[in-house]
Amino acid sequence: GAGVSQTPSNKVTEKGKYVELRCDPISGHTALYWYRQSLGQGPEFLIYFQGTGAADDSGLPNDRFFAVRPEGSVSTLKIQRTERGDSAVYLCASSLGGGDSYEQYFGPGTRLTVT
Amino acid sequence: DAKTTQPPSMDCAEGRAANLPCNHSTISGNEYVYWYRQIHSQGPQYIIHGLKNNETNEMASLIITEDRKSSTLILPHATLRDTAVYYCIVRVAFSGGYNKLIFGAGTRLAVHP
Numbered sequence: 001g002a003g004v005s006q007t008p009s010n011k012v013t014e015k016g017k018y019v020e021l022r023c024d025p026i027s028g029h030t031a032l033y034w035y036r037q038s039l040g041q042g043p044e045f046l047i048y049f050q051g052t053g054a055a056d057d058s059g060l061p062n063d064r065f066f067a068v069r070p071e072g073s074v075s076t077l078k079i080q081r082t083e084r085g086d087s088a089v090y091l092c093a094s095s096l097g098g099g100d101s102y103e104q105y106f107g108p109g110t111r112l113t114v115t
Numbered sequence: 116d117a118k119t120t121q122p123p124s125m126d127c128a129e130g131r132a133a134n135l136p137c138n139h140s141t142i143s144g145n146e147y148v149y150w151y152r153q154i155h156s157q158g159p160q161y162i163i164h165g166l167k168n169n170e171t172n173e174m175a176s177l178i179i180t181e182d183r184k185s186s187t188l189i190l191p192h193a194t195l196r197d198t199a200v201y202y203c204i205v206r207v208a209f210s211g212g213y214n215k216l217i218f219g220a221g222t223r224l225a226v227h228p
Contacts, residue, residue: 004158031214042202042218043159056215091158095214102214106158 002026004107006092012113013082021077021110025094032075033104034067035091043091049075082114119203124223127197133190135222137203140184147206148179149216150188152199159202159218162188193226200224 005024013019025032031050035043046059049069057067064082069075079086089111093104120138127133139148149164163170163177165186170177176189190197202221206214 033216035216035218040220042200042221043216045215045217048215093158103161103164104159104214104216106160108156108158 004092004094004105006107006110008110009108010111012115014115015082015084017082019079019082019112021090021112023075023077023092023107025073025075025092026105029094029096030072031095031097031102032069033093034075034077035093037089037091037109084114087112087114119205119219121203121219121222123220124225127193127224127226129195129226129228130192133193133197133224133226135188135201135224136185137187138185139203139205142183142205148177148186149204149206150175150177151202151204153202154199195226195228198224198226
């Protein structure tokens with residue numbers, strides 16, 4: 001079946017611009033996660049949605065970052081006034097539920113480059 | 116949060132078993148050990164997880180020591196396609212029960228012919 005998809009696969013933007021990154025989770029998965037991965041490092045947790053609500057946004061680095069999931073399916077990560085330090089691969093993952101035994105399925109990521 | 120320690124890199128000959136160690140000496144009694152791997156330019160892929168007992172699935176085996184302070188992921192017959200970064204993760208347990216994964220730097224496994 002279809003896995004987690006993310007668009008665009010690559011995004012190049014200028015410093016100061018606004019960007020939106022989209023995640024389509026696996027159908028029926030209620031839990032959705034965003035992670036950020038800088039070069040040579042492991043993924044870093046950003047935010048978790050259970051349904052439509054952000055249950056944990058403690059990983060968002062500052063108020064320039066915001067994410068929504070209005071209908072409990074597709075999610076959009078929004079970055080305002082982008083900075084060069086925001087350059088990274090942004091990963092989305094989904095799972096059936098939030099509990100211990102539910103593995104997370106990751107998308108291929110969006111590579112964001114801020115010039 | 117319990118932290119994990121893994122060697123930065125390992126080599127393995129194709130067809131041989133790859134044994135990837137992980138130390139998690141501060142693990143709590145209700146925290147699981149998860150293993151994910153990340154092949155170049157792809158998102159991480161779930162491999163296996165366990166709490167106390169050893170676990171096996173079609174991809175790998177997970178051996179957890181009796182004191183739960185360390186574990187070993189075993190790929191019984193490594194292939195070139197197993198070349199990846201392997202992450203050992205101790206699940207952070209929140210009251211909401213969700214699965215917030217805290218990734219370290221992982222072990223870069225290189226399988227060679």
